[in-house]
Amino acid sequence: MMEDDLTGVLGGHVAPPIWDLVDFTYHPEYHDARLVILCKGQMFAIDMDPKYFSDCPEQKEKYLFWIQVVDEGEVDGFVEEDFWDWAVAPLMPILEALPPSPGLETIHDFLFAKCTQYKLCAGPSGPVATLDEQASSYSSSFRVSLSERECAPFNVFSPSALKIFKGDKPLSFPWGHPEMVLLPDGTIAHLRLVHRGHLTLRDQLEAFRKINESVGSDTLVQRMHGLLKSENGDVHGLLLSHIDCKYHGIHGAAHYEDASMRPKWAKQILQSVERLHAAGVIWGYADPGNVLVDRNNDAWIIGCGNGYTKGWTSKGLAGTKEGDWHAVEKILGFQYVDDREFYFERRSTTLDSLPGIFGQPSTKL
Incomplete structure (x- = not known):
């Protein structure tokens, strides 16, 4: 047809x-x-x-x-x-x-x-x-309203103060969806734009507040530099710490790197999740795509905020420590799902954990 x-x-x-x-x-x-x-x-x-x-x-x-x-x-x-x-x-x-x-x-x-x-x-x-000559003036969907109390824990940056960045220098490019920016002090940050009706945004902000305040800087978890906010009060995005990725997703990294790296990644992920839980933070969106492997072959966790990814955490365990550990066990199975199926539906069969790598989480948490 x-x-x-x-x-x-x-x-x-x-x-x-x-x-x-x-x-x-x-x-x-x-x-x-x-x-x-x-x-x-x-x-x-x-x-x-x-x-x-x-x-x-x-x-x-x-x-x-x-x-x-x-x-x-x-x-x-x-x-x-x-x-x-x-x-x-x-x-x-x-x-x-x-x-x-x-x-x-x-x-x-x-x-x-x-x-x-x-x-x-x-x-x-x-x-x-x-x-469409009758259309009302276009208004970007990348804007939400937050109270002063919700914004207070974070630094605020205006859109005009942030230069678009790509590679090793500020970029003047004719088209593209910006993902990296330069903060006024020269720091590279990852820009995550937010939509109207973003129901989980407040959970994510609370998670970043706790991470910034209570999780040590040696923990491999993405942090937040501040909010992208216009003079009119609209919040357009989150400015997050930039992770110099070698691989986007731990399963991709496992495909290309020697298997001897897996115990290191497993240890780092387990330690990061334990520290997040100790700080009262749920990973939530725990899936292989939210583990970034940087150029030093260290595994970083991103996507914290009490949600869940279908196929990796059951809906009934969303927003719980148990749900996080359930997903981690699957992730550390290092088995693969079809790329298209994962991209669109994030589905997975039950994965077996690697013997000798995945241990039970601490009961003290």
């Missing part, structure tokens, strides 16, 4: 995209969606809705197929990134015609970049991007 229509959009011969994903949201019940991209220093929002395809049942069916892909993670070999390519394709002539950009210098440039809004509608031979 889809193959002929997608030839040339998803095939390997297509040139790399000149745009970068900024944000994607959709409603699982009403099936409307919004894709926000950045290209040559400008934002473009693409709004999609089944009713926009009501004049063409065939195109509506294709759109609903993509929503199914998002719901299920993968359908017939298609994944969410393929949906984004399909949605952006009608806009490509406009993107390609944009003049060169001097690039983005600061996080303010990124958060408040000019945004043009389009609707993706049914066209004569396929979807077309129609300028």
Whole structure:
């Protein structure tokens, strides 16, 4: 059904995209969606809705197929990134015609970049991007409201004070989703943007407060430098300690490194989790992807905050020490799951622990 229509959009011969994903949201019940991209220093929002395809049942069916892909993670070999390519394709002539950009210098440039809004509608031979002249002014979804009390434990940095960073120097780049920034004192920090309705944010902030105050600096766990906050009071993101990763995810590291490294990583993870628990912090999002192995082959824990990852911690154990240890035992099994399945659903079969590596957690905790 889809193959002929997608030839040339998803095939390997297509040139790399000149745009970068900024944000994607959709409603699982009403099936409307919004894709926000950045290209040559400008934002473009693409709004999609089944009713926009009501004049063409065939195109509506294709759109609903993509929503199914998002719901299920993968359908017939298609994944969410393929949906984004399909949605952006009608806009490509406009993107390609944009003049060169001097690039983005600061996080303010990124958060408040000019945004043009389009609707993706049914066209004569396929979807077309129609300028939405009636749309209200675009407002980034990367903003939350926090009370002064919630912000008080942390340093606050304004978007204009943070330079975008990549590699070994500040970067002026024409497009991209910034992940690293330079703090005013020259420290490299990892930027984690936050969304409106981020229900676990307050739990994460409380976890970082306890880590900063009660967990020794020799513990291999990500910390928080402060909050990214505008003058209007909106909080846009968390500024976290930068970990110079060699591998993102311990199972990937285990695949490429000698097996003799595994006891070291296991010891480091066990020690970090024990110290977190002693400080009243639950790891929560305990899964292999939240263990980073740096260039010294040390294993760092990230993602603290009382949640849980499906397949690694059961929902009934979410936010508990027992749930953390249950996940750690699986992680230290060093068995593998299918990359796509893990990426979209974070599923895993029960993993056996490595003999002689995983011990029982201290009952004193």
